[in-house]
Amino acid sequence: MTRKGPEGLLISPIRHGTVIDHITAGQALNVLRILGITGTTSEEVSVATNVASGRVGKKDIVKIENRELRKEEVDRIALIAPDATINIIREYAVVEKKGVEHPRELLGVVRCPNPGCITNTAEPARSRFIVVRNGLRCHYCDWLISKEIAEHIL
Ligand SMILES: [Zn+2]
Structure with a gap:
């Protein structure tokens, strides 16, 4: 599922959708499972694992085209990736950026x-x-x- 874009980028930009960044390394596939994304669903998904990151050492990144995550989905992600950030993309621009919330x-x-x-x-x-x-x-x-x-x- 990983694609290499121009200039050696791990993942190419997306036009519309969600980028989940700063996922705890090794949890990307669990994030997909939580979101109900499997090999048989139709979403276009890019995954990068063990990307070097100053903040947490290594991280995973997931990009999902044409899907904006709902709050309950973000709450689930918080359980396994407490440092994750959610970026909503429209026309290649980040229109909303938020950390996952930690519900009580x-x-x-x-x-x-x-x-x-x-x-x-x-x-x-x-x-x-x-x-x-x-x-x-x-x-x-x-x-x-x-x-x-x-x-x-x-
Ligand atoms: Zn019980």
């Missing part, structure tokens, strides 16, 4: 790993997780997700 609570974003949790029953409550210092805590059963958060994102 996540509704319907993460699946509780506890099979007995009320959110995993036949008539499930909507999942609700509180963001705590060492991970995410289920509002209903107190289950703590402290690593591999990407595996639990709905």
Whole structure:
């Protein structure tokens, strides 16, 4: 999926869409998974991994043409790439640039790993997780997700 543009640029500019920059190195493919982008969807996507970056050492970059991310999508990205910046592009220009927000609570974003949790029953409550210092805590059963958060994102 990586393309080389002119002058050795890793990724060529896009006309309309979203550039997600400063993704934690190694998380680009999880970002795509969170956004529901797979090899069979039609988006034109460019990915650069392990790009040198003064700020975080190495970073990943994802560019998605003709798609502007919604807030819930950005919230999901924050879980695995807390330093990411979201750039909305129109006519090759950045019209909006924002850091990911760090919500205190996540509704319907993460699946509780506890099979007995009320959110995993036949008539499930909507999942609700509180963001705590060492991970995410289920509002209903107190289950703590402290690593591999990407595996639990709905
Ligand atoms: Zn739970």
